[in-house]
Amino acid sequence: MTQLAIEAVNVVKKFADFTAIENVTLRVPKGCIYGFLGPNGCGKSTMIRVLTGLLSPTSGEVNVLGLSIPKQTEALRLKIGYMTQKFSLYDDLSVEENMQFIGQIFGMNSKLLRHRIEKQLIIYGLDALRKQRVAGMSGGQKQRLSLACATMHNPELLFLDEPTSAVDPQNRRDFWEQLFDLSEQGTTILVTTHYMDEAERCHRLAIMESGQIRADGEPEMLMRDMGVNVIEVYAPNLRALKLKLMACKQVRSTAQQGVRLRVLIFQDVIDPIEWLKTTFTELSHAEINLARPSLEDVFVCVTGEGRQ
Numbered sequence: 001m002t003q004l005a006i007e008a009v010n011v012v013k014k015f016a017d018f019t020a021i022e023n024v025t026l027r028v029p030k031g032c033i034y035g036f037l038g039p040n041g042c043g044k045s046t047m048i049r050v051l052t053g054l055l056s057p058t059s060g061e062v063n064v065l066g067l068s069i070p071k072q073t074e075a076l077r078l079k080i081g082y083m084t085q086k087f088s089l090y091d092d093l094s095v096e097e098n099m100q101f102i103g104q105i106f107g108m109n110s111k112l113l114r115h116r117i118e119k120q121l122i123i124y125g126l127d128a129l130r131k132q133r134v135a136g137m138s139g140g141q142k143q144r145l146s147l148a149c150a151t152m153h154n155p156e157l158l159f160l161d162e163p164t165s166a167v168d169p170q171n172r173r174d175f176w177e178q179l180f181d182l183s184e185q186g187t188t189i190l191v192t193t194h195y196m197d198e199a200e201r202c203h204r205l206a207i208m209e210s211g212q213i214r215a216d217g218e219p220e221m222l223m224r225d226m227g228v229n230v231i232e233v234y235a236p237n238l239r240a241l242k243l244k245l246m247a248c249k250q251v252r253s254t255a256q257q258g259v260r261l262r263v264l265i266f267q268d269v270i271d272p273i274e275w276l277k278t279t280f281t282e283l284s285h286a287e288i289n290l291a292r293p294s295l296e297d298v299f300v301c302v303t304g305e306g307r308q
């Protein structure tokens with residue numbers, strides 16, 4: 001049986017009479033990189049705060065690394081790392097001093113601390129910046145330092161809340177390579193993101209909307225099981241065509257991408273290309289292809305985003 005790092009069952013979190021998390025059940029296998037995808041305000045950060053014991057659930061069972069949360073939050077604190085949305089580094093301290101400070105919070109003795117700092121400086125490419133004050137660093141450098149600080153104490157489980165929102169594509173790529181290194185060493189990672197390409201990198205993923213999980217599984221499985229065919233149409237007057245298509249009950253959603261229209265057509269239409277050509281005379285000679293589904297298509301299908 002797969003060992004679970006996180007098992008949360010029927011979790012509800014209310015703020016006064018507003019329900020931020022509604023009956024969420026989540027199982028994250030050990031060693032897995034698990035993505036949390038969803039629109040702003042859907043409850044991703046709240047769920048992380050519940051899992052880390054920072055917020056108590058209104059109801060439901062939460063078990064993290066074999067500990068019952070929130071009751072055993074203090075014991076959990078030493079086993080997890082948490083990188084919040086905003087860089088929680090000290091601007092007036094240097095790279096090295098930030099790491100020292102975090103290590104001391106986690107109770108490391110000075111010998112272990114020196115050893116870990118040297119190691120982390122190398123792993124995260126910060127050696128040349130060790131005396132640099134955080135205030136003068138770029139977004140990518142701060143992000144590397146945040147990850148170095150969050151992993152100072154070798155946590156078994158790492159929570160990352162939108163870790164790459166302030167960095168460029170190259171830094172994002174490098175960051176994900178580092179996450180896979182950590183995963184290979186056995187660290188379980190729960191990461192929230194708005195980026196579809198990042199979500200596709202996760203071993204498993206949950207898509208949240210309005211405090212509920214709308215879909216979860218491996219990215220490939222979610223793409224396979226979404227119940228629509230993805231069709232790309234190359235034709236003139238795409239804006240007018242889009243309006244006509246959206247009036248058809250067979251069409252789940254449409255989105256223009258440059259000179260083509262991406263159309264999601266429910267799978268009960270047996271031959272979607274033929275259906276388009278015969279239903280819309282202006283498409284009888286148009287170039288129409290079946291396309292590979294993307295995670296963005298899944299997102300559109302399981303959330304309200306496609307209901308234009």
Ligand SMILES: Nc1ncnc2c1ncn2[C@@H]1O[C@H](COP(=O)(O)OP(=O)(O)OP(=O)(O)O)[C@@H](O)[C@H]1O
Pocket residue numbers: 015018020038039040041042043044045046047
């Ligand atoms: N302490 C709080 N008191 C009241 N409402 C809150 C509190 N924390 C969060 N909320 C509300 O709960 C909902 C979920 O917020 P949360 O921050 O978890 O969303 P999110 O999915 O992380 O959003 P984003 O992607 O923008 O970070 C929002 O409507 C938010 O306003």
